[in-house]
Amino acid sequence: MTTQSRDELLAEAVELRVRGEAERARDRLVALADQYPDDAVISYQTAWTHDGLGLEAEAVAYYERALDSTDLPDEDRLGALVGLGSTFRILGRYEDAVRTLRGGLERFPDDGALRTFLAMALFNTGQHDEAMRILLDLLATTSEDPQVRAYRVAIGHYAKDLREIVGEGA
Known part of the structure; x- marks a missing residue:
């Protein structure tokens, strides 16, 4: 059994959201955010997914975590x-x-x-x-x-x- 990389797991979660499976995407992204708490992109994607589900209050901490990082790419920083x-x-x-x-x-x-x-x-x-x-x-x-x-x-x-x-x- 092969272990998936962070990039593969993130790509799968984003793809789930794109396909309209936001709840499944949210579950995966929350798990990834727990596993990679300092990853700005994962935090941003997690916030975005919460927002899309109408879970704005839960999105705030993820947005703030993403924006606190200097590693967030400009396009994602703007979105955040x-x-x-x-x-x-x-x-x-x-x-x-x-x-x-x-x-x-x-x-x-x-x-x-x-x-x-x-x-x-x-x-x-x-x-x-x-x-x-x-x-x-x-x-x-x-x-x-x-x-x-x-x-x-x-x-x-x-x-x-x-x-x-x-x-x-x-």
């Missing part, structure tokens, strides 16, 4: 920051969500997912102006809709201050 920030928001931990997502934007300033989830978390904390600014800026800079593109400059201008009134009697 989005995942943790979104998870904090879903759990009502809005300030933690804002902190996590802002921190993510320091490292990945142009990421649209981080910006979107930050806007939602800012909305939840009552910071509506900044939330709208972020979303309008994102819309103006990323939309491929021809009607939005036609007004890109105006949308970008108003993203800076939606309360601006021009002229007398307006």
Whole structure:
């Protein structure tokens, strides 16, 4: 009987999730995370699987473990920051969500997912102006809709201050 390597076991668990067998994937990933507690990628995959199953509270510790490691590849780090920030928001931990997502934007300033989830978390904390600014800026800079593109400059201008009134009697 051959012993499977860490990489093979991880690949199998991820494949189970991809095939829609998230509960089986979760069982395997939790076992792997216990066996390899310092493995950032396994922690990230375990968090992601918990999140996908609606087990957000259980996902947090795995996301944090993954993000605490310097060994997490950038693509996974970005996914973990989005995942943790979104998870904090879903759990009502809005300030933690804002902190996590802002921190993510320091490292990945142009990421649209981080910006979107930050806007939602800012909305939840009552910071509506900044939330709208972020979303309008994102819309103006990323939309491929021809009607939005036609007004890109105006949308970008108003993203800076939606309360601006021009002229007398307006």
